[in-house]
Amino acid sequence: MRFRYPVIIGTLLLVVIGLMTQVGLAQNQSSPNPPSQAPTNTLFENVRIFDGVSEQLSAPSNVLVVGNKIQTISTGSIPAPDGDVTRINGEGRVLMPGLIDAHIHLFMETSTEEDLVAATAAPERLLQQAQENATAMLMRGFTSGRDVGGPAFELKRSIDRGDAVGPRIWPSGAMISQTSGHGDFRQLSDLPRTPTSKLSLAEQFGVGAIADGVPEVLRRTREQLMQGASQIKLAAGGGVSSAFDPLDVSQYTEEELRAAVEAAEDWNTYVTVHAYTPRSIQKAIRAGVKCIEHGQLMDEETARMIAENGVWLSMQPFLDDEDANPKPEGSESRAKQLLVAEGTDRAYNLAKQYNIKTAWGTDTLFSPQGATRQGAKLAKMVRWYTPAEVLRMATSTNATLLALSGPRNPYPGKLGVVEEGALADLLLVNGNPLENIRLIENPGTNFLVIMKDGVIYQNLLG
Structure with missing residues (x-):
C-alpha cells in the first residue's frame, strides 16, 4: 500500500476528532498499572x-x-x-x-495506514495506541520524552495523575506552521483559505497550527502555552514527510519567528524549530530561537553560528538503514529522505568540531517496528561518539535541554x-x-x- 502522508494525517484526524472528550484517556484500561502508583x-x-x-x-x-x-x-x-x-x-x-528521548511524537509513532483504515470502525483504538506507545516507551527504559508535535496534553496529564503508564512528557502541542509549511497537512482541495474557512482537521486535533503573519503566530503560540506547552515548536523549513514543501525551502520571516520567540520568552520558555538548511537555521538563530531540530544539511558557517550563539542542536541519527521512517521507493519523500541521510555524518562531525550542545532523539513516524528500536537508535550513535558520550547525551545532556523550559518545566527537580x-x-x-x-x-x-x-x-x- 502506498504511503501517503497527507492522507494518513487526514484519516487520523477524521476518526479521532471529538474522541479526546468522548473516550477520555484516563478511562482507558488497556495499559498495565504498576504495582503501586506511589513511590516507596x-x-x-x-x-x-x-x-x-x-x-x-x-x-x-x-x-x-x-x-x-x-x-x-x-x-x-x-x-x-x-x-x-x-x-x-x-x-x-x-x-x-533513566534514558531521555528529546524528539518524540507519541500520537504518530505507531499508527500505520492499515491501523487507520481499521480505526474507522473502532476510532478509540488510536487513542489506545498512543497510550500503549507511552507505556512501551517507559518499559524500554525511556523515563522522559520531549513531544515536539501532537496532541499529547491529555495523555501527559493522565500519566501524571497515575491513570496511565508512561514517561514524563514535555509537550509542545501543535507544530506551528506557515501556509504550505511542514506543519500544513491540508490537501490542495482545501485551498484557498478564507476568513470564514473552518480550521483544518490537523488544527482541530492539535497536530499542526497554521499561522501567517505576526498576529497569527502570536495567537497560535499563546494557545499552545495556554494548554500547557513546556516549549514551542515551529516549522522553519522544508520537511521529508510533508507533501507540499520542498526540502530546500525556508519558512517564516525573521519577524514572524521573533514574534513566537518573544511570546515564549514572556512565559519564560523557548522556541525550537524544525530546520535542515543553512538559510532556515541561520534565520531562526537571528530571531532568537534556542534549539534546532534536525540540522542535517547545515554547513560549516552555520555550525559556527550555532556554537557562537549557544544554540542547541537536537539531532537524530537519520541514515539510509533499517531504522529509516518508511517512504515508498521513487517518491519525492524518499528522495528527500536520502538527502537528509547523506548529510547526517557531516552534521555530527560539525557538531563535534564546534562543540555544539547536541541532544539526541528518534523522531519515529508511522512505524510500530521503528518505535520498538528506540534503544537501537541510541546505540548506533557510537558511529560518532564513545559509549560514555552516547549515554551522557541521552541522560544528563538531554535533561539540561529539558530544563531550558524554566518555570514551564512540568517536573521541577534534577533529572x-x-x-x-x-x-x-x-x-x-x-x-x-x-x-x-x-x-x-x-x-x-x-x-x-x-x-x-x-x-x-x-x-x-x-
Missing part, C-alpha cells in the same frame, strides 16, 4: 554507578531512594529508613539514570543524573553499557529494574 523507599545495594556525567563507573556503592528522590549514595552501608523498604541486590551491576537529591528515574542494567552499549537494545532482558519517580515499573530480580 528502595535500597539498591552493591551497584556500580554510571552517574550520567562521568566516563567511568563508580566503586561498588549503595543507593537509597526515599519517596521520589535519591537520598543517599555511599560506598559504605546505608541504614534503612523506617517503614517498608524494597532491597535490591545489584551484585555489581550498573545503576544508571538525567544519579546523585543525591536528584529525581529517582533509574535503570539497573544486566551488564556494563559503557563496555557494551548494545545492552540497551534489549530492555526486556537487560533492564532488570526500571524506576520512574521512585516507582518501580519493572523488577526482574524480585
Whole structure:
C-alpha cells in the first residue's frame, strides 16, 4: 500500500476528532498499572554507578531512594529508613539514570495506514495506541520524552495523575506552521483559505497550527502555552514527510519567528524549530530561537553560528538503514529522505568540531517496528561518539535541554543524573553499557529494574 502522508494525517484526524472528550484517556484500561502508583523507599545495594556525567563507573556503592528522590549514595552501608523498604541486590551491576528521548511524537509513532483504515470502525483504538506507545516507551527504559508535535496534553496529564503508564512528557502541542509549511497537512482541495474557512482537521486535533503573519503566530503560540506547552515548536523549513514543501525551502520571516520567540520568552520558555538548511537555521538563530531540530544539511558557517550563539542542536541519527521512517521507493519523500541521510555524518562531525550542545532523539513516524528500536537508535550513535558520550547525551545532556523550559518545566527537580537529591528515574542494567552499549537494545532482558519517580515499573530480580 502506498504511503501517503497527507492522507494518513487526514484519516487520523477524521476518526479521532471529538474522541479526546468522548473516550477520555484516563478511562482507558488497556495499559498495565504498576504495582503501586506511589513511590516507596528502595535500597539498591552493591551497584556500580554510571552517574550520567562521568566516563567511568563508580566503586561498588549503595543507593537509597526515599519517596521520589535519591537520598543517599555511599560506598559504605546505608541504614534503612523506617517503614517498608524494597532491597535490591545489584551484585555489581550498573545503576544508571533513566534514558531521555528529546524528539518524540507519541500520537504518530505507531499508527500505520492499515491501523487507520481499521480505526474507522473502532476510532478509540488510536487513542489506545498512543497510550500503549507511552507505556512501551517507559518499559524500554525511556523515563522522559520531549513531544515536539501532537496532541499529547491529555495523555501527559493522565500519566501524571497515575491513570496511565508512561514517561514524563514535555509537550509542545501543535507544530506551528506557515501556509504550505511542514506543519500544513491540508490537501490542495482545501485551498484557498478564507476568513470564514473552518480550521483544518490537523488544527482541530492539535497536530499542526497554521499561522501567517505576526498576529497569527502570536495567537497560535499563546494557545499552545495556554494548554500547557513546556516549549514551542515551529516549522522553519522544508520537511521529508510533508507533501507540499520542498526540502530546500525556508519558512517564516525573521519577524514572524521573533514574534513566537518573544511570546515564549514572556512565559519564560523557548522556541525550537524544525530546520535542515543553512538559510532556515541561520534565520531562526537571528530571531532568537534556542534549539534546532534536525540540522542535517547545515554547513560549516552555520555550525559556527550555532556554537557562537549557544544554540542547541537536537539531532537524530537519520541514515539510509533499517531504522529509516518508511517512504515508498521513487517518491519525492524518499528522495528527500536520502538527502537528509547523506548529510547526517557531516552534521555530527560539525557538531563535534564546534562543540555544539547536541541532544539526541528518534523522531519515529508511522512505524510500530521503528518505535520498538528506540534503544537501537541510541546505540548506533557510537558511529560518532564513545559509549560514555552516547549515554551522557541521552541522560544528563538531554535533561539540561529539558530544563531550558524554566518555570514551564512540568517536573521541577534534577533529572538525567544519579546523585543525591536528584529525581529517582533509574535503570539497573544486566551488564556494563559503557563496555557494551548494545545492552540497551534489549530492555526486556537487560533492564532488570526500571524506576520512574521512585516507582518501580519493572523488577526482574524480585
